Amino acid sequence: MNKTLKWSGSILTVSALAVSLAACxxxxxxxxxxxxxxxxGTESAGSKETQPPKxxxxxxxxxxxxxxxxxxxxxxxxxxxxxxxxxxxxxxxxxxxxxxxxxxxxxxxxxxxxxxxxxxxxxxxxxxxxxxxxxxxxxxxxxxxxxxxxxxxxxxxxxxxxxxxxxxxxxxxxxxxxxxxxxxxxxxRVFFGPAIRQDWLDKLGLSKPETIDDWYNVLKAFKEKDPNGNGQADEIPLYLDKDLLNVDAPFLGAWGINNSFYQDNGTVKYGPIQPEFKSFLETMNKWYKEGLLDKDFAAPNAKLLDNKMTTNLLGATATYNGGGIGKYAGLMKDKDPDFKLVAAPYPVLKAGDTPIWGQKDxxxxxxxxxxxxxxxxxxxxxxxxxxxxxxxxxxxxxxxxxxxxxxxxxxxxxxxxxxxxxxxxxxxxxxxxxxxxxxxxxxxxxSDNFQLQYLALPQQKEALEIWSKPTVERKMPLVTPTQDESSKFASIMTDINTYKDEMLLKFIMGVEPIDQFDNYVKKIKSMGIDDAVQIQQAALERFSKR
Known part of the structure; x- marks a missing residue:
């Protein structure tokens, strides 16, 4: 099931909206x-109320x-x-x-x-x-x-x-x-998460990864041991484009943060400036340099993803239960009977830990x-x-x-x-x-009756169980700034998001060295992130009082 562009804090910034702001x-x-x-308008003098126009x-x-x-x-x-x-x-x-x-x-x-x-x-x-x-x-x-x-x-x-x-x-x-x-x-409410080729794992004698280190070892094996069996080193271990990096933190969540605002015991924080974000970037940079992360990750393309999955090139991604696991099972049923894309747990840093971040609406x-x-x-x-x-x-x-x-x-x-x-x-x-x-x-x-039928395949039912395990305790509810806060928040976050997204790509691709992370944080702070956090904090407190 596709997720619909739904995240709290996204703000329209097109200048044409200024007309609407002035409207009475x-x-x-x-x-x-x-x-x-x-x-x-539907009554006549001395008559009883009638129905509105049909x-x-x-x-x-x-x-x-x-x-x-x-x-x-x-x-x-x-x-x-x-x-x-x-x-x-x-x-x-x-x-x-x-x-x-x-x-x-x-x-x-x-x-x-x-x-x-x-x-x-x-x-x-x-x-x-x-x-x-x-x-x-x-x-x-x-x-x-x-x-x-x-x-x-x-x-x-x-x-x-x-x-x-x-x-x-x-x-x-x-x-x-x-x-x-x-x-x-x-x-x-749960329909998205990490997914991996079970048939490739079985062929290489590997277990489903649970930690970030497990993922590294599995992705290395996918790259080096020819799991698609065509005798060519053409496997793409992981497709995780820049948009999927943002959706419910499928890998970033292992460090306990996300790529936007979150709340930790009622205190709002901004994930991309936390020390843990630097560790995540170091890991993604390593995976990118070693060819474990798809080279096209900077340019999201759904058709490209479909092509890579259905031509037996792709080992893992983050996807939807119906629009991913179910879709590809149907598309590959006659083409490759051995094809089996299944859910993997949201990764953690330490084996046995319960994941904090996952997708749950x-x-x-x-x-x-x-x-x-x-x-x-x-x-x-x-x-x-x-x-x-x-x-x-x-x-x-x-x-x-x-x-x-x-x-x-x-x-x-x-x-x-x-x-x-x-x-x-x-x-x-x-x-x-x-x-x-x-x-x-x-x-x-x-209806849950619909959902349980729609998830008709055993691997889809398993995905619901696996992806439901994260606590999601740090997810922000759908808060809204006041009118006065809104303009200020939009002004701050438009510039910050542009800079942050640009630097995310540069850090992962190695265009910007990771040792510049502290300067990146200073830059975001100079752009007013503390004020934006305060606005989100006030909105969270108002939401709690609704």
């Missing part, structure tokens, strides 16, 4: 006013996904949305930015400054400059609290039953700003569908979105169409075998994507 706003009571305005069309901006894009032009062709249109009579015009994350962000920035927005925008609103509360104040999206209370009984019931979910989707000011994507159970990861101020029928849009959180919506959004993609057995939805083990050369994620978005994200509650 109805602020925190905007949604109530909108609700009252729509209701009063919703017939909806414009909806949302990022596309590779599994869907390979088969359809828009989500409007997806089974669940076609079924939803039949049920509701609402035709949805989906607007998708390019698949490339940078281009998608650029399109969002250009769109959000417009005076005419789509009715619904599904996005990680923590990436909006100033956070979701600022988007409300900028009069871009509406506050949903009153509308949910009055017109979204399914979501309201869930939030009443799960106050921790409500805390996560609420701003420090108490605003609910989007219909959220929620991972309902621990089983659906909170129930809410920041992605949600916000209703914009351009929507002329907000009440009915709320009702349309709320459907996904009810019993019928749960079935549609998790499993697709009964009889086509799933059947009911003993009161439970069961995905059809042809979706889990497709025989037409596509992955199970692509097969399921014809019917729904359950393998990445949408505005609904992801």
């Amino acid at each position: 706003s109805s602020g925190n009571n905007g949604s109530k006013g909108n609700a009252e305005q729509q209701t009063s 919703l017939s069309q909806l414009s909806y901006w949302v990022a596309n996904h590779a599994a869907a894009a390979a088969q359809m032009k828009t989500y409007a062709e997806m089974g669940m949305y076609q079924e939803r249109e039949k049920e509701s009579g609402v035709k949805v015009e989906f607007q998708h930015p390019p698949l490339d994350p940078a281009q998608a962000k650029e399109q969002f920035n250009l769109m959000i400054v417009s005076s005419k927005l789509p009715d619904v925008i599904e996005y990680n609103w923590n990436d909006y400059l100033g956070g979701p509360e600022k988007a409300i104040q900028d009069n871009k999206i509406i506050k949903l609290n009153d509308l949910i209370d009055q017109y979204a009984p399914n979501l309201k019931k869930l939030l009443d039953e799960h106050p921790d979910w409500k805390k996560q989707i609420t701003t420090d000011n108490g605003s609910i700003y989007a219909f959220p994507f929620l991972r309902g159970d621990d089983k659906v 909170f129930a809410f990861n920041g992605i949600g569908a916000a209703i914009t101020t351009s929507d002329k029928n907000q009440i009915e849009t709320v009702k349309w979105l709320d459907y996904a959180y009810g019993e019928q919506g749960e079935l549609l959004f998790n499993y697709g169409i009964e009889g086509e993609s799933y059947t009911m057995q003993d009161g439970k939805a069961v995905l059809k075998p042809e979706l889990l083990t497709p025989s037409n050369g596509i992955s199970s994620q692509q097969a399921i994507a014809k019917y729904n978005r359950a393998t990445w994200s949408a505005t609904f509650v992801l």
Whole structure:
């Protein structure tokens, strides 16, 4: 399952957003006013309140996904949305930015400054400059609290039953700003981690690595002992591009830190300036020099990764359970029956230690569908979105169409075998994507019953168990700076992130000697990292008080 560009603290910095910062706003009571305005607009003198105008069309901006894009032009062709249109009579015009994350962000920035927005925008609103509360104040999206209370009984019931979910989707000011994507159970919150070729380990008589030293020895063997058996020294021991280095610290976490902000017993710290970061860089530099780390790591390329994996060149990487282990098993099933990519534990420095860092989402990861101020029928849009959180919506959004993609057995939805083990050369994620978005994200509650079926292979079930072991105790929740803090934080971190990412590559590739690390730290401190840490600390304390 692909992870969606979700990390706390990422900030939009495109200058075009300055227009939105100056926009006037109805602020925190905007949604109530909108609700009252729509209701009063449907009444005539001396008559009782009538229903709002019937919703017939909806414009909806949302990022596309590779599994869907390979088969359809828009989500409007997806089974669940076609079924939803039949049920509701609402035709949805989906607007998708390019698949490339940078281009998608650029399109969002250009769109959000417009005076005419789509009715619904599904996005990680923590990436909006100033956070979701600022988007409300900028009069871009509406506050949903009153509308949910009055017109979204399914979501309201869930939030009443799960106050921790409500805390996560609420701003420090108490605003609910989007219909959220929620991972309902621990089983659906873990889906990413280190992976290694078990067939190569078996051929060389090696055990699965647990420590950083174990990994070094295994990668050396992959490079030198021809595990793909073609008589050539063409093996790539480890593909770990610069983006994967950032995602939940798959190797950096062995040193107890990450590549951004984290909290240690309630105290916020910045990983890239810690002494442990220097040790990590020394290790990665050694691996790079010895040819253990793929030479293309500085230029992330998903198609290149797929090619290296499916041409039997790659020994290990960090990947997803469905969109990685499951995908490659399907693609290699007929091509190489011996191929077996399996999960490896998040590495530690000392054998027997429990890993601190690993991938585990909170129930809410920041992605949600916000209703914009351009929507002329907000009440009915709320009702349309709320459907996904009810019993019928749960079935549609998790499993697709009964009889086509799933059947009911003993009161439970069961995905059809042809979706889990497709025989037409596509992955199970692509097969399921014809019917729904359950393998990445949408505005609904992801079911653990779906997840346990989607992880159909034994190695996928094992991956869930292995990758669930880290404590994840230092992960920052989805905090947001205040409006005043936001501009300062963005100004500081834009420059720091650019410099830090540049130096990360230089240190690993040996362009910059490691003995310059102290100067690198001094530079980041001179750029204001201590102020940024203080902003994150204040935001963490506010989050704790929500």
